[in-house]
Amino acid sequence: MQKFFLAIASTTTTFTLFLTLRTFAILSPQPPALQVAQQPNCKDPQTQLEINTCAGIEYRNADQKLNQVYQKLLLRLPASRKQKLILAQRAWITFRDANCEFERSQFEGGTMAPAAKAGCLANLTKTRTAQIEKYLEASTL
Structure with a gap:
């Protein structure tokens, strides 16, 4: 019982x-449905998280610019050259990704790994953008 x-x-x-x-x-x-996180200070990042976040932002911005310039160039090329550019760009992306993965591996398992990879991606993407901008300038002559 x-x-x-x-x-x-x-x-x-x-x-x-x-x-x-x-x-x-x-x-x-109830909390708001969508909360905006504080933007990192990319002019002077103070933590590894901010460094990683800012490196990712820098890469996304560089990639966006590359895609804009690439699309402009595609519009100006004759069909025979478009296919060659597309093939070259695909090969370059494969190279870029493999190369940056190699650079990231130096920091395998560490908190710096994301920033190392994103920084590499941003730098190579900016270099490629400059190359494509030169092709774009030559196509207008």
């Missing part, structure tokens, strides 16, 4: 706790 009362008391306590938490959750103000 004592076990029966203990089981009922336990169930009642659990149910009461559940109702209290549910009521609290319903009455509590």
